[in-house]
Amino acid sequence: MQRPLIIALDFEQKEKRQAFLTHFKGETLDLKIGTEGFYREGAGVIEELKNQGHRIFLDLKLHDIPNTVKQAMKALASLEVDLVNVHAAGGQKMMAAAREGLEAGTLAGRERAKLIAVTQLTSTSEQMLSSDLLINQPMNEVVAHYARVTKESGLDGVVCSAHEVADIHQACGSSFLTVTPGIRLAGDEASDQHRIVTPAEAREKGSWGIVVGRSITKAIDPNAAYHQVKTEWEMNACQTK
Numbered sequence: 353m354q355r356p357l358i359i360a361l362d363f364e365q366k367e368k369r370q371a372f373l374t375h376f377k378g379e380t381l382d383l384k385i386g387t388e389g390f391y392r393e394g395a396g397v398i399e400e401l402k403n404q405g406h407r408i409f410l411d412l413k414l415h416d417i418p419n420t421v422k423q424a425m426k427a428l429a430s431l432e433v434d435l436v437n438v439h440a441a442g443g444q445k446m447m448a449a450a451r452e453g454l455e456a457g458t459l460a461g462r463e464r465a466k467l468i469a470v471t472q473l474t475s476t477s478e479q480m481l482s483s484d485l486l487i488n489q490p491m492n493e494v495v496a497h498y499a500r501v502t503k504e505s506g507l508d509g510v511v512c513s514a515h516e517v518a519d520i521h522q523a524c525g526s527s528f529l530t531v532t533p534g535i536r537l538a539g540d541e542a543s544d545q546h547r548i549v550t551p552a553e554a555r556e557k558g559s560w561g562i563v564v565g566r567s568i569t570k571a572i573d574p575n576a577a578y579h580q581v582k583t584e585w586e587m588n589a590c591q592t593k
């Protein structure tokens with residue numbers, strides 16, 4: 353994956369996922385399978401999408417004791433996806449264990465999946481951080497701290513909102529990966545997301561990759577919406593070079 357535009361394949365039925373992908377015949381995509389799809393369809397969905405030539409972000413957000421996460425990551429490594437994640441809230445030992453498991457499970461001669469950690473969900477607001485999680489620090493400082501701990505644990509990057517990318521680059525360097533969901537085309541509903549930006553803003557703010565679900569999957573013309581997102585995301589890159 354290179355500065356990917358990742359489509360979140362969050363569908364309530366396998367048939368709906370497959371019907372959605374018929375809008376993209378002949379295109380190689382960066383796709384995300386999350387808990388909704390993986391729990392329903394199992395590992396077969398990964399195989400199916402890989403056979404179609406797509407690159408995969410397997411978003412299971414592991415969060416458990418270090419040994420459990422290590423063994424789970426070892427098992428997931430056999431699926432040979434491109435990107436996997438854990439929750440940074442699991443702490444440094446858990447994240448280091450995730451990396452160990454991933455390395456142990458990666459077949460010799462194969463490239464290890466990139467491993468990133470969710471800092472604070474993009475559905476979390478500053479107010480929720482304090483009222484629900486009892487974290488009384490500004491969101492950007494909390495996220496930058498989680499990013500620093502993630503880097504110290506040997507991971508490749510984080511999931512965050514584009515609003516925090518500059519602080520993360522300052523804390524961890526600009527080569528530390530920032531994958532940013534919470535992307536909306538102008539005028540689209542935020543729905544359950546709180547820390548949102550447009551694709552163009554994500555690029556301006558320096559995101560390495562973006563994750564886009566409903567702005568594409570719920571569009572009347574998903575292919576047109578995808579290419580609108582892609583144009584904003586890439587056009588802006590040319591302007592900022």
Ligand SMILES: O=C(O)c1cc(=O)[nH]c(=O)n1[C@@H]1O[C@H](COP(=O)(O)O)[C@@H](O)[C@H]1O
Pocket residue numbers: 360362386411413437470472473474475511512533534535545563564565566567
């Ligand atoms: O790890 C993720 O992918 C993730 C982290 C996060 O903080 N926020 C977030 O929205 N996501 C995922 O990104 C996708 C966003 O979907 P939309 O809100 O429909 O664009 C969903 O599949 C979420 O599970």
